[in-house]
Amino acid sequence: MSFSTQSFQLGSAARLQGGSALSVRSAAVQRIQAPSVYGGAGGSGTRISSSSVRRQSSSGAFYSNISDNDLLLSGNEKSTMQNLNDRLAAYLERVRSLEKANSLLEKQIKEWHEKNTVGIRSDYSSYFQTIEDLQSKISAAHLENAKLVLQIDNAKLAADDFRLKYENELLLRQSVESDINGLLRVRDDLTLTKSDLESQIENVNEEIVFLKKNHEEEVERLRKQVGGSVSVEVDAAPGADLASIMENMRRQYEEMAEKNRQEAKERFEKQIEALNQEVAINVEQLQEQRKEVTDRRQISQSMELELQTHLNMVSNKQSLEDTLAETEARYSFQLGQIQETIARLEAQLRQLRADMEAQNTEYSLLLDIKTRLELEIATYRRLLEGEDVGSVCERAQSSTSRERCFPRRFLPVQQFWLRSQAGQILMSRSCNTAEISLQVNSTCSSCLTKFTSVLRTHRNTRHGFN
Template identity: 65%
Template structure:
């Protein structure tokens, strides 16, 4: 049974301990115990009304004080009744000694069990607990690292998703621009085909006019060549070459006009300024995209830094909490070791007291069994009675203290 440190307190361990009457002091006086005469115990007429009162301090640090007042011992006038009374008291003391021996053996068993139990506790190996604490700490650090990697992966995934969405929007914009340009190209192709057909029809018409003009000219030449000029003062003939030249110039001007109109129409459709405007717009959009991408990168960097700081703060707090728990466990372990050392010291003290009491009880038993209480002076008889009573009462006081501590 474990004894609390408050169960038995030695009031002043530094004081000189007043030792109980030892065996050496008894034997050195060479006391020969014989039968005690009734009138020789203490004064009084015939020994009547005599009271044995003893007060002694045993050597347990000065804290165990025994004050025993015996019951009135009536010494009869005759020696027989006095001896009977003393024998009865001696039998009672011997019975008390036997009961105290039983209590002492029980206490020895309890002390031995307590010592064995606490000896195992003192020799306990805490390396497994420290290993478990270290494994938990490493697991928490690994968990923190994995959580940080997961957060970084999530942020990287969000970054790539935003980039993909921006690129997708840019691709859709470019595709819509390409679709519009394809429509313009188709319109220009249709316009070009229409103009080419018009040019072809005009060219055919010009060829037809030239052919008809040549036929008309040949016919007129034939008519003029076959006629005879009768009158000398006839009107001057028509200059057909000039007329044909004029007609040719007119048709060429018309053709040039149509060609110029077609060219102007084509140039208006495919205007260089519009293309430059589209190029500028694309350049501006690229610049906006790059600025947005830079802003996104800065925001992601700030977010990652904030998340990292928060994660470091959280896990530093957890590490501080774990460190406090470890410090508390170490303090409890130190307190436990201190308690064990104090209990071992108390156990050693109790074992010393027990050994000394056993020696004194054995000595007094030999004195009681081997010698008779005979003719002694009153002072020596009183001293002998004190020597018999004091160890028994000391043992009883110690046992009561141990039982009280056991109850606590």
């Protein structure tokens, strides 16, 4: 049953706090499951049920699901309160045993956590070091790979330049070799021409020698003929002078021979000089071409060596890339296993934290219930001993709810009543004194219990209910 207003009338001389209404307010709206204990006599068949209480700030209303047995009291209240006290004591004993079990469980969880955490942390540290080493190696490998790629690109560019130069030089070499072959053919032709001229000179010299010899023989023969002849004077016309004629002929032939010899000599010397000059020029060109060919051959060999070196670097780069890929695959697999282990351990840790939070929540709930029950038991014990409740100090129950109880005085009461939300009077009692009126706005279930306790105490000690 839901109650929103509990009121009773006070006289003018008994106004609390200058006639202002007492209210207990909360800072937030919250729904709490507060357990209650009920059962048979002597604590047998004791059960725990929860009652739902809605708290609302600054509303001035008090809602609670309370059974009629919590408000309408039985006939024998002393025995009922004694029975309730026994049941609460049993419940507190159970709470203490649960606290001990909870502390033992927390201790076991802490020990297990410490044991496993040490191993895990040490493993994590080794894993982290391994991961850092692998990351540094991977970074170094990436850097080395980038350097190799850059070197390969530079080598490719240099190889392309060298290839172009090599092709140009090869074309130049082929043209030079063709020129050299042409010059060699020219030299051979000149050598043949020189041989022919030498043979012609020898023939001319032999012919000159032969002509000289014939001329000398003929001159000698003519001299002998002239010297051995007899002078016979004949009366006749004078004959021709043969000696002068022969002398003239000889002189003419000698001049012609000398002229021919001189011309042949000059022509031969000119040809020899031209050939020598041409041969010297060709020899110099040949030496230069040979030197250039030697230089080109050396450059070609050096370029071939560099090209071979670059090809070796490319093959080494391919092997390094294969090794790097294999290493990355192996370490990726190991890293995946480590991450799976970390994920599994994190899941276990989250489960442990969830269990610990559930245990802490249950422990806080049980501790809150224990505190409330201890307060109620103390109130019941004071009521059983016949003490009057003068005042109850303000007490904090939890971080989100606060119980406030205000000083009360038992005044001569004429009438008590409880009203529901609809305004229906649920319980009414009459007394012989002045009328008392009090508006109660509460955020805790203990205020209703204390109000009921006040009514019980007032009835037991003063008047009693019909």
